[in-house]
Amino acid sequence: LLSLGLAYKFDYQQQLSLTKEKELSDLLEESRLGLERKVQEKTATLNQRNSDLHAEKAHVKMFLQSAQRQKMRMKHLLNNLEQGFLTINNEGTIQKGATRITGTLFETNLNEAESKGLKIWDLVYKKQVDKNNLKKWIQMVFEGRLPFKDLNELAPKVFEGTKEKYIKLEFRPIYHKNSKARIKNLILIASDKTNELILQKKLEEDKENVHFLQHALRNPVDFVDLIDDTYDILESYADHLRNKDEL
Numbered sequence: 001l002l003s004l005g006l007a008y009k010f011d012y013q014q015q016l017s018l019t020k021e022k023e024l025s026d027l028l029e030e031s032r033l034g035l036e037r038k039v040q041e042k043t044a045t046l047n048q049r050n051s052d053l054h055a056e057k058a059h060v061k062m063f064l065q066s067a068q069r070q071k072m073r074m075k076h077l078l079n080n081l082e083q084g085f086l087t088i089n090n091e092g093t094i095q096k097g098a099t100r101i102t103g104t105l106f107e108t109n110l111n112e113a114e115s116k117g118l119k120i121w122d123l124v125y126k127k128q129v130d131k132n133n134l135k136k137w138i139q140m141v142f143e144g145r146l147p148f149k150d151l152n153e154l155a156p157k158v159f160e161g162t163k164e165k166y167i168k169l170e171f172r173p174i175y176h177k178n179s180k181a182r183i184k185n186l187i188l189i190a191s192d193k194t195n196e197l198i199l200q201k202k203l204e205e206d207k208e209n210v211h212f213l214q215h216a217l218r219n220p221v222d223f224v225d226l227i228d229d230t231y232d233i234l235e236s237y238a239d240h241l242r243n244k245d246e247l
Contacts, residue, residue, distance in 0.1 A: 082101065082191070082192065083099075083101070083189055083190065083191045084098070084099055084101050084102030084103075084104075084105045084106070084188075084189070084190035084191075085098065085099045085102060085187060085188070085189055085190075086098035086099070086102050086110065086113075086187070086188050086190075087174070087185045087186065087187055087188075088120050088138070088185060088186040088187075088188060089185055090138075090142040090183075090184075090185075091119075092119045092120050092121060092135060092138045093113075093114065093117055093118070093119060093120075094110065094113040094114060094118050094119070094120055094123065095113075095114055095185070096113070096114040096115075098110040098113065102190060105159070105161075105165075105167050105190045105192060106123055106124075106159060106161070106167075106190065107161045107162060107163065108123060119135075120134065120138065120188065121134040121135050121138070124156055124159055124169070125156075130156075134156060137151065137154055137155060138186075141173075141183060141186065142183055144181050144182055144183060148173045148183065152171060155169070155171050156169050157169055159190065164194075165192060165194045166192070166193045166194045166196075166197045167190050167191070167192055167193070167194075168190070168191045168192075168193045169188060169189070169190055170188070170189040170191070171186055171187070171188055171189075172186070172187040172189065173185075173186060173187075174186070174187060
């Protein structure tokens with residue numbers, strides 16, 4: 001009986017161990033499958049993120065390339081304009097990026113203007129009094145106590161160089177973001193109006209000539225008298241010169 005009891009107990013313990021072993025095996029298999037599924041999900045998520053990241057990088061690259069092309073086109077456009085453009089900070093220093101023709105108009109090399117700390121008053125004026133006046137004007141503009149449109153009337157209007165050119169000056173403000181009073185930088189626009197000035201003077205001369213002809217046609221007698229008086233003056237002057245040579 002003792003042997004049968006021990007055999008039964010041994011068999012029962014063996015069956016219990018096999019059951020627990022199967023449950024443990026099933027649990028491990030389930031854990032393995034769950035882990036593989038999670039690994040696959042994480043891998044898929046990472047792959048998607050990598051794909052999105054590559055797509056975003058490609059988009060950013062295309063955007064930067066497009067922005068660079070637009071910048072180059074803008075620079076090319078500005079460099080081919082007949083007007084000169086440069087920017088000034090609150091200290092009156094000329095910033096980097098002046099257009100190519102600007103240096104020609106101001107008769108100065110502006111390639112290293114910012115690194116050398118070139119001031120706008122040293123560029124526009126030669127006399128110290130004029131330089132001081134422009135310096136005070138720049139300070140008042142950036143202080144922002146008065147509207148720019150009022151101060152703009154006091155700004156210099158013309159640059160007088162050594163080449164007898166008429167260079168018109170215009171100032172435009174660049175305001176800080178979300179502000180209509182605080183000025184961040186000033187843009188100076190320089191335009192060569194020499195030819196226009198010459199044409200304007202010629203037009204005025206033509207108007208005077210037309211007015212003279214109209215007056216002569218309306219008063220022919222006076223015009224003839226004027227011609228006679230002119231001839232008399234010329235003959236008198238010629239006689240004076242002959243007498244002077246004889247003496």
